[in-house]
Amino acid sequence: MDLEHTPEEDAFRKEARAWLAAHVPADPLPSLETEEGFAAHRQWEARLHADRWSVVSWPEEYGGRGVDLFKWLVFEEEYYAAGAPGRVSQNGINLLAPTLFDHGTPEQRARVLPPMASGDVVWAQAWSEPEAGSDLASLRSRAERTDGGWLLTGQKTWSSRAAFADRAFGIFRTDPDAPKAHQGLTYLMFDLRAPGVTVRPIGRLDGKPAFAELFLDRVFVPDEDVIGQPGQGWRIAMSTTGNERGLTLRSPGRFLAAADRLVRLWRDTADPSDTALRDRVADAVIGARAYHLFTCANASRFAAGESIGAESSLNKVFWSEYDIALHETALDLLGPEGEVSDGDWQEGYVFSLAGPVYAGTNEIQRDIIAERLLGLPKGRLAR
Amino acid sequence: MDLEHTPEEDAFRKEARAWLAAHVPADPLPSLETEEGFAAHRQWEARLHADRWSVVSWPEEYGGRGVDLFKWLVFEEEYYAAGAPGRVSQNGINLLAPTLFDHGTPEQRARVLPPMASGDVVWAQAWSEPEAGSDLASLRSRAERTDGGWLLTGQKTWSSRAAFADRAFGIFRTDPDAPKAHQGLTYLMFDLRAPGVTVRPIGRLDGKPAFAELFLDRVFVPDEDVIGQPGQGWRIAMSTTGNERGLTLRSPGRFLAAADRLVRLWRDTADPSDTALRDRVADAVIGARAYHLFTCANASRFAAGESIGAESSLNKVFWSEYDIALHETALDLLGPEGEVSDGDWQEGYVFSLAGPVYAGTNEIQRDIIAERLLGLPKGRLAR
Amino acid sequence: MRFLLDDEQAEFGRTLDRMLSAAGTPRVVRAWAAGDPGPGRALWSRLAEAGVFALAVPEAYDGLGPGGPLPVELAVAYVELGRHVVPGPVVETAAAAALMADLPAVAKEWLPRIASSEAVVSLRLDEAASPRDPYGSCGPYALDADAADAVFTVSGDELRLAPGHGPLRASADPARRLFRPSPGGELLASGPVVRESAARAAGWAAFLTAAQSLGVGLALLHRTVAYTKQRTQFGAPIGSFQAVKHRIADTLLALEFARPLLFGAALSMAPADIAAAKVAAGEAAYAAARTALQLHGAIGYTEELDLSLWLRKARPLRDAWGTPGACRATVLDASVPAP
């Protein structure tokens, strides 16, 4: 049992650190949830990509460096410690790309991944529908067979990044007669600028258009943009939620850096004898370390050939609640400035508030933890 | 709107305070959950009764002073502020007596209440059964008709005070063929020393026999000890849970005094700049005040002729969780002595731990709050 | 003892509730947040007609209070202002009125105009109270200074009329428009009486903010109850899931135990009682916001839904005119049990 890095990992860390020190913008970019900020973040993706830092864990042929999970963790630590910008391409990189690696064709990977890596094509997710939030199996938007492809009709919502993104991916009902709700769904990609697509940006709590509603009226999707077999959409979507993605959706580096920033804020602003605040700052430090080490253990299990399943629900509940607590502490440290909305902590706070809702509400994650990890009986009567 | 006391109330307070100052034992009595302590507390009840302080809210004919809820609240404030002993007769006074006032006959009241008031007869409750904890309607212990009365057979458990008490009350199944589980139950009183009764004391977490198992084998109960009509036991038991009893089960005076003791402990032992502990002590003060004022509001509603129902569930959840938090704070203030088991705080802590379980678990109370106070739908699928 | 609103007080609350429901405050709030105070000022006039601001003004200056402000009625009113997220410096205007009670020259000029809502005013305190700020209420900003007819500032023992203000600093709640008052300005009063008056004003501000918080929390709770009754997932209303029920039950619990603290504070206006009410109402309303957000899911996270008007207000009110930490300290300062 060890936490040692190999000489290669240390060299990789050094290289990443040097590159980031030389390239991370001195001033923070504008919020990526604004048009101006989105463009600036897209440029940053191109800059990362030019030196092969945008998707380090991908194979080299798609723009990556083919590094393993441990080096990815190292990169993430350095990336966030350097105060580098948020990743506008994260929906594509974290959600679509793993699906393509597992279920896509070589042609799809060759066509889709390089422009994703360079930021030329930014992807939005299109999972939810107005009547299907947590209950994803009740999706209604449909894809109907047409010559050489499919026609999408329906409505998607809470599509993150869709206000300014280029393309989107999601699952659609292709067989309305399938015996069960989660059958007859198909995973596909479509163009947000295609005829028949109407994008209506939605302002989140702070007014920034972090997501959008998509109205789809017979939007043509060629067969080449279907991932896996038609009718297998549910299985494909689920198969990548419990694997590495559960681990990589929020990197520990992100929280280690945030906890460091919080400690700095505490030293700069707080009365060190105020133990009530001190304890909360300490809990943020402890939580970041716990999350980092928990991830190291799971990465070690992957490296040893094991897989994780429902454990990713532990991960999700932990980071989402941790993130809110950390930001609440920061706002309390800021005092009267905590209310002012134009700082990094405030933007991070608003962002964190969504954590317990998306990617499966924490209520559902706790059901999964209890039922699948501990074998408690499936719910029957609530009382 | 006011919180003023009348001159009569002030005079009553003064009288109670003077009496308590003169009579409260200088040294704490031994724990009432021991045989020695039980006897000492019974003597204390007799002392209270001798000067008509044991049941101030009862009519004079039964040993009380006929005071209203406001004066009862005043008495409780003075009682606990004076550091007077816990009430060994509380099961009888708080649970059985209200039932007798509402549903008993004049004969029963005349026979049962005076020796209850004097501590000559100490009552235990006998509600739960091994298979029926929260789900009281599933009781199995039965009472069978016999000449001039009933024969009790079955098993009761978690019978508080039963290790040393004289008599007990509970509900028993008299009609096993009743169409619904909560029908066919009868409320009755029985003698813990009667033939056929076996009392097996059970040690609670700290080993003290705070409750007992009762094994009942054809225990004779005369008709005169049935309260209300046979078959009406469930309705009678429930009718007194939502009324004043919800308010009087834990008097605010008790928590006001406990919070004062906690503040004193904090001033004596803590570093006043330790804001983490200070905040918890402050929350105990705030909570005691909130509980006191909440009770004043409800007492005012009673006085104005209103009744409260499911609101008593708010009360139950609040005081039970408050009591634990207060004692946890005290133990933390005590430092290494917090672990030592022979102090008042430690006894109070163990006692408090049972709060969220008995008198309807807090899980059930929260269901009641959500369904009856806010109209949320009765539980169906847990997911 | 009758620790209940009397019929007149209860009816006053219901009247305001009806009036504000009919007024459609969300539209007014959105205009206010966008820098158009017109609809808000019109609403203030109607509140003034209902007597809301006059409650904070003594009879001698065209108000309703025989001596000073009327705390119970003000609490009733401010719960409703919170329930309907009425925009503007509602707390600051009433606190300024309380500040002026012992400053006759200032009172004569301003109190009648405050009572009628002819004057909407804001307030900033600096070292307001002696020996220390008991609620942690001193801060750099004056709320809604751009829409106010006057901004009063207290620094040390000087009361001044601010000569202007700095640029807008956006709050997490866009309907709370923050400005730093410009330094200096006309000296309206000075001396120990200003310091004492400012300490009293800070108490009123904390108290009324607690009332506003309670109203915000109650509105969040009731919107969440309504939503979870009708929103269906997995074939059942989400309000039938026990996890949802229990979270809502805890939200109600915290609000219902904050309420008596508020009215208890109204009866004594003692700093420790105000501080207790401020902590409890502020934390309960913020918890209600977290619950509302979680149980509405993504739709709760949008500014489009009117829910956001309450959601965004809960946290700033938790800290405005009294932080939880400072208030807890004040609770204990007063709590010296007999030895």
Added chain:
Amino acid sequence: MRFLLDDEQAEFGRTLDRMLSAAGTPRVVRAWAAGDPGPGRALWSRLAEAGVFALAVPEAYDGLGPGGPLPVELAVAYVELGRHVVPGPVVETAAAAALMADLPAVAKEWLPRIASSEAVVSLRLDEAASPRDPYGSCGPYALDADAADAVFTVSGDELRLAPGHGPLRASADPARRLFRPSPGGELLASGPVVRESAARAAGWAAFLTAAQSLGVGLALLHRTVAYTKQRTQFGAPIGSFQAVKHRIADTLLALEFARPLLFGAALSMAPADIAAAKVAAGEAAYAAARTALQLHGAIGYTEELDLSLWLRKARPLRDAWGTPGACRATVLDASVPAP
């Protein structure tokens, strides 16, 4: 990086688990609590045969550690000691062993006997660490002094063998028998090396107590899961109610995020890492006890059920050899981010 137990370490834990399951520790604990250490001492001998105490002793003194104690293996073992509530001064004996590593004369006399469990020893530190006690671990009592073959005390820079002890002070966990060591006694060592050794021993004690806590918490969780699967109320196993599920899920979550902190501390043995593990494991185990008590209902509240043996241990362990407050302070002391 391979932040996983290797096969041998994992098998060591499983072996202890099997051995202790077969040993029926509840009976042993009850005897210990009643003042009969016989069955406990017999169990200690079997643990010594399995190598548990030798892990804390360097090879030079008949132990297993090449240099000093073996932290990963000790963590594995002490999780199992906690899981099976093994009674006695398990932490104190290992911490005393760590204390002696740099005190050759003492080591030579005691370490071989500790490794073999011929000597069961207790320990009390007073001003153990310099400049301050980083875990809040100094206290007046020596655990299980009556059953121990020796009680070591450190005061300032003096290590002594206590000449006796005061009367039993009952703990909330009767299996934790507390005694004040008598003052004075044979001086075994003195000087700065004692102070340094004591600080190191305090770290080991905090670390091993964290491991024990984690084991206690895991046992409480698994007993609660088993109970809620079979206990039926309202016609369904109570483990099917969502409120029960979520509380259990939160319990698992806290324990599973304390576990990597424990093994992370094993790899560094840095005070801040130990402190982090101590807070997390202690709080998680105490929360597991609260959950277990609530979900077992009244039956959980009895001393008759073996569950009580774990329930009563969780809170004392949360504070023993490291209070949450002191440990949080130590976490921050080490956390000085680069400017």
